Amino acid sequence: GYRSRSAYKLQQLDDDAGLIAEGDTVVDLGAAPGGWLQVAAERVGDHGTVVGVDLQRIRDVDHENVETFRGDMTEERTRTKLRQRVGEQGADLVISDMAPNMTGEYGLDHARSIHLARQAFETALELLGPGGDLAVKVFDGQDLADFRADMETEFEYVRAIHPDASRDESSELYLVGKGLLTAPVRVGD
Ligand code: SAM
Numbered sequence: 808g809y810r811s812r813s814a815y816k817l818q819q820l821d822d823d824a825g826l827i828a829e830g831d832t833v834v835d836l837g838a839a840p841g842g843w844l845q846v847a848a849e850r851v852g853d854h855g856t857v858v859g860v861d862l863q864r865i866r867d868v869d870h871e872n873v874e875t876f877r878g879d880m881t882e883e884r885t886r887t888k889l890r891q892r893v894g895e896q897g898a899d900l901v902i903s904d905m906a907p908n909m910t911g912e913y914g915l916d917h918a919r920s921i922h923l924a925r926q927a928f929e930t931a932l933e934l935l936g937p938g939g940d941l942a943v944k945v946f947d948g949q950d951l952a953d954f955r956a957d958m959e960t961e962f963e964y965v966r967a968i969h970p971d972a973s974r975d976e977s978s979e980l981y982l983v984g985k986g987l988l989t990a991p992v993r994v995g996d
Contacts, residue, residue, distance in 0.1 A: 810866075811842030812972065813904055816981075818846055819970040820902075820942055824983045830854040832898045834889060834934055836880055836927050837905030837944075839863040847902070848873045858892050860885060880905060880926045890933060897936035903927035903943040917948030917978075924954060924982070931987075932961060941984040942968075948978070958984045 809815075821827050827850040835843050838859030847857045848870035859865055859875040868875070874892070878885035905927060907919035924945045931941040941962070945951055958965045963986030973979045 809842045809845050810840045814842030814846050815972040816904075816970040817843045817902065819972055820968055820981055820983065821846070821850065823968055823970075824940075824942070824966065824985065826900055826902070826940055826942055826983070827851060828899070831900055832856045832893060832896065833858070833900045833902065834893065834898045834930075835859040836901065836903040836930065837861055837923075838875060839865045841865050841868050841875075843902060843904055844868045844873050844875070845870070858889065858898075860889065880923070880930065886930055886933060889930065893934050897939065898931075898934040899936065899939055901927065901931040901934060901939070901941045901943075903941075906944060906946075913978075914948070917946045918950065920944070920946040921948070921950045921954055928954075928958060928961075931984075935987045937987055937989040939987045941987075942981050943984075944979060944981055946978045947980060955982055958982060961988060962986055963988060 829852045831851045833847045838844050839861035844859045855872055857873045860878045862879055864877055865875040905923040909916050924943045927943045962984035966983045967980050968983055969980045
């Protein structure tokens with residue numbers, strides 16, 4: 808069995824948007840307790856790699872292709888560590904299920920969620936190779952459109968997906984950016 812109900816959300820996102828291929832290097836942000844790690848590990852197979860990070864300690868996942876460490880994605884040193892783990896080759900996919908501690912105050916929870924999603928986006932721009940993909944959780948609200956517009960400048964296209972498995976949490980959705988664009992070649996370079 809999977810460690811979290813979230814596992815079914817990643818299965819649905821992948822089945823819907825075609826995110827994970829065999830042999831991929833996948834970076835999972837906010838990975839505890841590890842349901843997404845289990846799904847990603849199965850789908851990348853023996854030749855793939857999954858790197859997970861969370862504020863919380865992540866219990867060892869029973870797959871040889873998974874490594875995890877503890878870190879705060881709002882800190883630069885965590886991103887440096889990820890760059891070192893992923894190496895020159897870069898990642899094929901960054902997935903983020905990061906969520907703030909809920910206060911119940913809607914505007915605050917939304918703003919914190921967008922802040923974490925932006926951390927995931929910045930990290931994805933650093934780690935992904937050309938053509939790479941990002942799937943990131945957000946709570947719906949007033950700052951979502953601006954965030955989506957920023958993602959749209961960096962990917963071939965962006966979709967919003969509400970997995971059935973998250974229908975209970977109605978304000979939650981995932982933005983999926985497909986195909987990281989390479990920097991335009993400037994004349995004279
Ligand atoms: N996808 C996971 C799974 O399948 O087991 C569930 C993730 S849970 C919904 C959200 C996670 O985001 C929590 O474990 C939380 O600790 C983590 N998180 C929140 N803020 C974070 C941050 N700044 N850096 C790293 N992880 C963070």
